[in-house]
Amino acid sequence: MRQAVDYLYWLYDALVSINVPNHKARAVVDAMERDMATTIATKADLQLLKHELTALIQASVAELRQETTLIRKDMELLSTTMTVRFGSMLMIGLGLLFAALKLS
16 A cells, blocks of 8 residues: 555656646546545455355355255156156056957
């Protein structure tokens, strides 16, 4: 932050040295200082953002793994249910076939 303050003093001196009125030079420096305080990210800001994004990604991955596990369990249950239903239909069909053959 100290380097930014020095930069603003140098900018003010440079503006004054090229005959920019003091109040306009001060307005430029104030505007830059405001912009630097509100719009420019510091290393600490970027580190905090990195940690937040990392935590968010890890939480999303964990949630995705949990959902995948639930889907796999549902698919196994569906597979079992389909096997039982197919077997039941096969047995009924064979029973009807044998009954029809016995009647003929």
